[in-house]
């Protein structure tokens with residue numbers, strides 16, 4: 107969804123009658139585009155002010171009890187940490203001595219793969235069903251895992267890298283990144299995917315202090331099989347996520 | 362004393378504090394937020410639907426608040442603005458189901474009856490309606506300053522439970538005209554209303 111499409115739907119969003127994929131795309135755009143987000147939040151503030159000035163009408167007391175009863179054992183958005191310890195330097199050198207160089211490379215590869223899995227699912231915006239999908243996606247053998255690496259850079263265990271998880275039947279795409287430096291001042295990492303020869307915006311990738319990032323994108327089309335590539339660029343923060351402008355920082359391409 | 366610009370920062374701070382606690386799973390804090398907001402949410406819902414559904418939706422709104430509060434980002438706007446968006450989304454999610462179950466015409470919905478009276482050209486009815494919904498003098502004045510078509514659109518859609526399409530059909534106008542009026546109305550109100558800190 108681009109800025110024009112968002113502007114055309116903003117009254118519907120404000121009213122509350124945007125649904126499904128349209129709603130998700132709308133909100134995804136808002137997350138990334140400061141211009142649209144600012145304009146919309148101005149309207150929301152006006153409505154919020156009006157809301158604040160509504161004369162209250164007291165509801166029956168049983169409603170309050172019902173609310174508190176319902177939330178009592180209702181989980182809130184899960185804040186889950188999936189973390190594995192990074193092997194210490196000593197372990198590396200110890201193994202290096204006993205293993206042949208090829209085997210050592212294999213271990214390095216496997217360890218990097220393990221580090222991939224070490225990300226924090228902070229504030230995952232989902233109820234439990236979606237959470238289950240996340241776990242399915244990352245753990246099921248039927249998932250596709252597409253590695254995004256720095257183009258034209260030889261393998262380096264400490265280089266930033268990312269993975270995209272998808273499945274033909276999943277209603278979710280996941281992108282994890284690790285060893286990512288904070289983006290340069292005023293820039294963001296932005297993820298894109300290629301489908302039917304067109305580039306679409308996936309979401310912004312925000313590394314935490316440890317350089318790990320996690321991006322979860324709902325989808326309804328079950329079209330993951332048609333994805334032929336995905337990549338991350340650095341873009342101006344707050345710019346509309348219409349098209350990538352920067353060079354590919356991390357990329358994967360279907361063979 | 363009734364001025365909306367006087368929503369003091371202390372109250373805002375108290376609300377932010379409660380929101381933080383709700384995020385951590387504190388049901389007492391949710392109860393406290395309920396005590397602050399339920400009356401307004403209920404009054405708003407009653408304009409669009411009948412009492413039984415309003416009570417049901419009121420519950421849903423606060424359960425949704427509990428589940429979605431982590432999405433609220435204070436950097437991006439006030440809690441009032443965020444929460445009222447959630448309330449509207451909840452209402453418009455429920456409206457189609459509700460209307461299917463209703464044999465009566467939309468006009469039987471309480472908020473709409475008065476709005477439709479206004480359509481017949483009785484301006485004072487709308488003004489009454491605005492006066493009845495809002496307690497704040499400053500806000501009532503601002504709303505009354507809007508051109509009638511914009512005021513009508515805002516009252517009947519954002520505060521009356523009609524979709525743009527429904528209002529367009531009632532007025533025999535294109536949906537785009539209604540959406541344009543809604544946008545202009547909000548822009549105008551933004552100028553008329555005091556800035557929120």
Ligand SMILES: [Zn+2]
Nearest residue numbers: 109139142346
């Ligand atoms: Zn935009």
